[in-house]
Amino acid sequence: MEHTCYGDQFFLRLDAGEELIGSLTQFAAAYERDFFAIVSGVGMVDGLRFGFFCVNNNDYDITELPGVFDLNVISGNISKRGGIWWPHVHLVVNTPDYATCGGHLIEATTHITMELWLSAPVQTGITRRSAPRRPASFLSSRS
Numbered sequence: 001m002e003h004t005c006y007g008d009q010f011f012l013r014l015d016a017g018e019e020l021i022g023s024l025t026q027f028a029a030a031y032e033r034d035f036f037a038i039v040s041g042v043g044m045v046d047g048l049r050f051g052f053f054c055v056n057n058n059d060y061d062i063t064e065l066p067g068v069f070d071l072n073v074i075s076g077n078i079s080k081r082g083g084i085w086w087p088h089v090h091l092v093v094n095t096p097d098y099a100t101c102g103g104h105l106i107e108a109t110t111h112i113t114m115e116l117w118l119s120a121p122v123q124t125g126i127t128r129r130s131a132p133r134r135p136a137s138f139l140s141s142r143s
Helices: 020-029
Strands: 002-006 009-015 035-054 059-065 069-081 084-094 100-119 127-131 134-140
Touching (some): 020 035, 020 084, 020 100
Parallel strands (some): 069 127
Antiparallel strands (some): 009 100, 035 059, 035 069, 035 100, 069 084, 084 100
């Protein structure tokens, strides 16, 4: 993993075999920020696992997709939940025959390389929270 800060903008490159969620967590811990927005990214992934949030179970139904995929779109953020970095990432990928699929990322492994651009103001006050009778956690800018 290689990363560089340009004021409130960041470049992050992952190499083959590096896990995306774990790398985002390590990246965030290296800087004194409280929130990162994932602006864009390109590359290839394998070991892809997507989740679809099932409200009735208050958990993700997970689907593993075998093969190698080209990364078309990455979006999301990295915030803290209970003091721990929490990447919330969605991907759109395509297969070698150009079929696309996407969803909430549970995990993916870098295949060859991945190049990401992130943005993070110095301090936002944004954190990830939970609330009674609300199944999924959410971002809040209120203390």
